[in-house]
Amino acid sequence: MNNFWIILFHTYINKLKTKSFIITTLLTVLIVLALTNLTNIIAIFDKSGGKENVAVLDETSQLYEPFKKQVSTINKDIKLTLFKGSETEAEEAVEKGNYQGMIQLGLNKENLPLATYKARSIANSSLFTDLQTSLQQLKTMLAASQIHLSPVQLEKLYEPVSFTKIALEKNAKTEEELNQARGIVYVLLFIIYFSVIMYANMIAMEVATEKSSRVMEILISSVSPIKQMFAKIIGIGLLSLTQLAVFLSVGYFSFKQNMESLKEGFLGVYGFGDIPLGTIIYAVIFFILGYFLYATLAAFLGSLVSRIEDVQQMITPMTLLVVAGFMIAMFGLGKPDAPFITVTSFIPFFTPMIMFLRVGMLTIPVWQAVAGIAVLVATIAFLAIFGARVYRGGVLMYGQSNSFKDIKRALQLTKNK
Structure with missing residues (x-):
């Protein structure tokens, strides 16, 4: 032995x-140390403090505020800034890194919102998805007002469906x-x-x-x-x-x-x-x-x-x-x-x-x-x-x-x- x-x-x-x-x-x-400190490491390299800055060109002069309100409810880390210059100037600001991207708001023939999003790269799909979702909700609200839905009816429309999961198996x-x-x-x-x-x-x-x-x-x-x-x-x-x-x-x-x-x-x-x-x-x-x-x-x-x-x-x-x-x-x-x-x-x-x-x-x-x-x-x-x-x-x-x-x-x- x-x-x-x-x-x-x-x-x-x-x-x-x-x-x-x-x-x-x-x-x-x-x-292991890097993974458990990943949030702190990201914060060191993130000059924007976790915020994603997006320039907004509002051609209608009426969509910026409601759109900003919708975005804040979906993602508080997205910071929208109303850009006062031209489209070319906004593109240059994005290319210089002053903004993650720019979004150009407008209205279609039915007076419903449409938008064009521009960025140095469209790899950041989460930012684009949040902006698109916010615009979709704004469009729904404007469409509802056009067909004269009341705020109560609109609230019912947005109310989440009740869906409960119950396991029948014991324990x-x-x-x-x-x-x-x-x-x-x-x-x-x-x-x-x-x-x-x-x-x-x-x-x-x-x-x-x-x-x-x-x-x-x-x-x-x-x-x-x-x-x-x-x-x-x-x-x-x-x-x-x-x-x-x-x-x-x-x-x-x-x-x-x-x-x-x-x-x-x-x-x-x-x-x-x-x-x-x-x-x-x-x-x-x-x-x-x-x-x-x-x-x-x-x-x-x-x-x-x-x-x-x-x-x-x-x-x-x-x-x-x-x-x-x-x-x-x-x-x-x-x-x-x-x-x-x-x-x-x-x-x-x-x-x-x-x-x-x-x-x-x-x-x-x-x-x-x-x-x-x-x-x-x-x-x-x-x-x-x-x-x-x-x-x-x-x-x-x-x-x-x-x-x-x-x-x-x-x-x-x-x-x-």
Whole structure:
């Protein structure tokens, strides 16, 4: 057992001290800080203080004030200024950057408003949409006055329709709970996805590197393959937990410092208060099981290659499985109760992400979550047994090895030992 711990801590300490690990950790910490301070960063570069200045040329001399009133009800950050000069002068002011754009108001033959919007670029679709919506509402008001609708009738026309959503399923989540669940599931799906991709690749590279240096021949003679494989898997697993602890700690404290400014953005839509304990427990379980599933797969795939250059080619199918699971989960955020999502949540390579999605978004029977965990555990056990056999023969294979046919060769080498 001592050999197991020696390999585990050797893997952990060596990877912890590498320049690539330190640089990756620092860069990711900077990204986390940038994301949690995004509002403050935008404010530094935004000379207009968040306001979007638009020049208005009113050819009618009567549309500017009602139009300005409509715009303020839709977006208070749009600042309209009545431009006194000519159209050419207004265009020049826009080109100089004094205004984000200019809007020219006029009337058609029916005395209803029309407009032309000009800007250096029409990429800012949200500004254009807000201006268009405001003008549409103004047009509706003027049209209503032409057909002599009273203010009461006009108010009835604009009154929102009553539309209530009621879930008939017992213990179904409310709209607020669903938004909260969607937020935490969205974040944790990214953590699971990137962790599996990054750390599974690291395991495959670690095995291939030792093979290329012939260190493996010495290790395999003194430590059993399954001990060696799981020592590396757990060692890099501890490394991943160390790195995630740094990211989450930095993110949490930065998040708390900027909570007020974030309430109008992501927090305002989803919110992260009062996360159910069950959701956190399932997130930890599926993260750990997902890691071990792909890490075991990556370890024996890495043992089949002799050159570091061949690692990516060998583990590409595994990477595609992770990507497929993530894409299905992204689809499932909008339709978590779709039959397709239910079925794929029991496919082992998709279970860590998709079953967690269902647990977080829906009120599913406990047996389904337990069944998903059981499927993962059984698959990991199978991969551990089968992987150890492949690993034992694979680490002794040299030469060009970049085909899945090499699994058969590795098994034959294991039998001959």
